[in-house]
Amino acid sequence: MQERSRVTQRRLLEATVECLYEFGWSGATTTVIAERAGVSRGAQLHHYPTRAALVLAAVQHLAERRAEEIRKEVAALTGDRAERLDRVVELLAAAFTGPLFVAALEVWVAARTDAELRDALVPLEARVGREMHRLTVDVLDADESRPGVREAVQATLDLLRGLGVANLLTDDTARRTLLLAAWKQQLATLI
Secondary structure, eight states: OHHHHHHHHHHHHHHHHHHHHHHHHHHOOHHHHHHHHTOOHHHHHHHOSSHHHHHHHHHHHHHHHHHHHHHHHHHTOOSOHHHHHHHHHHHHHHHTTSHHHHHHHHHHHHHHHOHHHHHHHHHHHHHHHHHHHHHHHHHHTOOTTSTTHHHHHHHHHHHHHHHHHHTTTSOOHHHHHHHHHHHHHHHHHHO
């Protein structure tokens, strides 16, 4: 029974991100999500009584899963420090242009005018942000005790987030590639 419950929750969480990505906040209703997950509305309500609870759980679950995937990908990297830095920035950039990032943006925009959602989202995003910062420090093997390194890591994440937003309406790959190449050179000297 517990395993079936876990499977149902995982299906709901993954369907939530898929629906947010495909249909946006307004189209990702709990009915649509339950249908996509292949579960009854009652099962959805049993696990996640509100849309906000479902959405926040989905963002957290998939952020954790993506961080785990990045760690695994980085562990498999070979090459010198410069090659590793290059590949790590590319992996992180992909995280800020993928479906989870787009789904999260949908939630952020909705939270701007929904106080209840915002109150629940702000602490989650703060925690996810800290975890992403720690992940980046770890995978870059950055020494934050050195002056400017913490700021360089955060600047990298802020740059990637902004480039991800710039990519929402049109394919921004060419510009992003040029900017990331320049940033990688700067980052190498900073960390």
